[in-house]
Amino acid sequence: STARASAAAWATGLCGGAALGVAAAAEPAPARCDAEYLRRNFVADAAARALPAVVNVASSVARGWQRGVSAGSGFLVRADGIVVTNAHVVSGGRNGCVVTLADGRKLGARVLALDAASDLAVLKCDGARDLPTCEIGSSSALRPGDFVVALGSPLNLTNSVTAGIVSNVARHGSEIGHVQSRAEYIQTDAAINQGNSGGPLVDLDGKVIGINTMKAATADGISFAIPIDVAWAVVRQLLQHGRVARPYVGIKMQALPLGGGVQLVQVAPDSPAARADLRAGDRLVSFQGAPVRDVADVLAKLALKADRIRVTVARPDKGGSYRNARLIDAEVVPEERT
Numbered sequence: 001s002t003a004r005a006s007a008a009a010w011a012t013g014l015c016g017g018a019a020l021g022v023a024a025a026a027e028p029a030p031a032r033c034d035a036e037y038l039r040r041n042f043v044a045d046a047a048a049r050a051l052p053a054v055v056n057v058a059s060s061v062a063r064g065w066q067r068g069v070s071a072g073s074g075f076l077v078r079a080d081g082i083v084v085t086n087a088h089v090v091s092g093g094r095n096g097c098v099v100t101l102a103d104g105r106k107l108g109a110r111v112l113a114l115d116a117a118s119d120l121a122v123l124k125c126d127g128a129r130d131l132p133t134c135e136i137g138s139s140s141a142l143r144p145g146d147f148v149v150a151l152g153s154p155l156n157l158t159n160s161v162t163a164g165i166v167s168n169v170a171r172h173g174s175e176i177g178h179v180q181s182r183a184e185y186i187q188t189d190a191a192i193n194q195g196n197s198g199g200p201l202v203d204l205d206g207k208v209i210g211i212n213t214m215k216a217a218t219a220d221g222i223s224f225a226i227p228i229d230v231a232w233a234v235v236r237q238l239l240q241h242g243r244v245a246r247p248y249v250g251i252k253m254q255a256l257p258l259g260g261g262v263q264l265v266q267v268a269p270d271s272p273a274a275r276a277d278l279r280a281g282d283r284l285v286s287f288q289g290a291p292v293r294d295v296a297d298v299l300a301k302l303a304l305k306a307d308r309i310r311v312t313v314a315r316p317d318k319g320g321s322y323r324n325a326r327l328i329d330a331e332v333v334p335e336e337r338t
Contacts, residue, residue, distance in 0.1 A: 042204060046149050047161045049206025050075070052132040054199060056100040056153040057085050057109075057123070061092030073152030073199030074099070074123065075208065077136070077235070081107065081128025084235055085198030086213055087114040087121040099125050102132075102159055113238040117246075118183070119213060120231055121198075122238045134200055137207025139186065139227035142169045150190040150212055150223070152199025164190030164221075170296045171224065172255075176216070184296045185224040186210045192223035201225040230299065247306050247334030249273045253284070255295050261285075262292050264313075276330040281320070282313035285327065308333055 053076040061070045072089030076082065083099060090097055090111050097109045107125040114121035125131075146166045154160050168187035176185070188201065192212045201210035210225030237244045250271020253262050262284045267273045284292040288301045288309050301309070309332040314325040 043147070043149055043161070043163045046147075046202055046204045046206045047151060050134050050149075050151055050200055050202045050208070051159060051161070052102050053134040054102055054151045054159070055083055056156070056158050057083065057089055057097055057198060058100070059090050059092060059097040063092075071153065071156050071195055072197040073195065073212065075134045075151075075198075075200045076131050077133055079129065079131050079133055081109070081125030081131055082112075082239070083109065083123040083125060084211065084231075085121050085123060086211065087116050087119045089198045090114065090121050090123065091116070097123060099123065100158060113242040115234055115238060115244045118231070118234045118244065119226070120211070120234050120238070122235060134202075135205075135207045136228060136232060137203055137205065137209045139169075139209045139229045142166050142186065142209060142227075144168060147204055148186075148188055148190055148209065149202050149204075150188070150192050150196060150199065150225075151202065152192075152196040152212060154191070154193040154195040156195055160196075162191040164188050167222070169227075170294055172295065176224065183230070184227065184299060185213065186227055188223050188225060189221040190223060191220075192225070227296070230296075245336050247302055247309065248337040249302065249309065249332055249334050251278065253295055253298060256283075259293060262295055262298060272332045272334050276311070276332040277328075278311065278313060278330055278332070279315070282315050282328075283322065283325070285312040285314055287311055306334060 055074045055076060057074045058069055058071045061068050070089055070092055072085060074083040074085030077084050099107045099109045107128055109123045109125045112122045112124050144166050148164060148166055150162045152160060166186060167189055170184045171187040172184050192215045196212045199212045200208040201212055203209050209228050211231050212225050214224050216222035234244055250268035250273040251264050252266040254265050255262055264278060264280055264282045266280055267278050286292060287298050290297060292298060311330045311332055313328050314322060315328050316322050317324050
């Protein structure tokens with residue numbers, strides 16, 4: 001009874017004002033709670049939708065005379081046995097992997113393709129058919145505070161579920177020690193440990209919105225996942241071409257404070273951007289027809305192969321002021337780099 005009372009008080013604190021000591025109005029507005037999610041099993045229901053398609057991935061690794069096993073997680077995206085996981089889970093297992101399904105069955109698998117730059121890999125299970133698959137969602141609408149569920153095999157403990165919230169939707173690689181990285185990550189306080197790598201991060205509909213990748217080494221509650229919008233563009237290229245062709249533009253960018261957009265801080269000489277007359281100090285207004293709010297918007301487009309990239313920038317006046325900035329349309333012809 002005490003637990004029920006506590007749960008009721010917690011729910012009241014979420015849905016109304018009484019538990020927070022807020023005086024009720026004479027005619028209080030109806031509580032704006034989503035009854036579909038605010039129930040005792042909302043995390044379990046989200047996990048149940050995706051868990052049948054979550055797998056454990058094990059591959060043999062060799063470093064000199066040492067031999068061992070690299071173990072991680074993954075998830076099925078096609079009924080014929082296509083698995084998505086992290087590249088670092090299988091980078092030493094080119095001779096084959098073992099995939100353990102949620103029901104305990106073990107299947108041999110081979111690495112179809114991997115991309116070390118994005119830390120993503122695609123596997124094909126041998127003789128697989130009619131397997132359950134995860135539904136792919138979108139990471140573009142995520143907000144700090146959204147509930148998420150991490151699935152996988154931490155420490156080889158298969159079918160494990162942890163839950164938390166989104167702490168940050170665009171944590172740049174440079175902020176977590178990847179100085180040369182262009183990637184941005186979803187930060188979450190859902191527990192992601194060794195062995196979770198490659199498993200799905202799902203929303204409350206059970207749709208994959210990220211791929212669990214790493215955690216902070218010196219802290220708990222700070223974990224990171226690759227946003228699915230970026231990851232899925234890479235996966236499509238790996239499935240279609242076996243490699244990822246990235247457009248090289250030749251720019252360095254920085255996000256402006258308070259979501260103020262993205263500014264070019266450097267344009268490489270004789271680069272595609274320089275040939276299109278883009279300059280340091282230009283602020284990106286749109287990139288490939290989509291508005292630019294942060295660096296992630298640009299990186300998502302650069303993950304896709306493109307023959308030409310349409311760019312609109314705001315260029316400051318001679319005094320460096322953007323009050324009377326000119327809007328300039330440019331077309332960049334990128335170079336292909338793998």
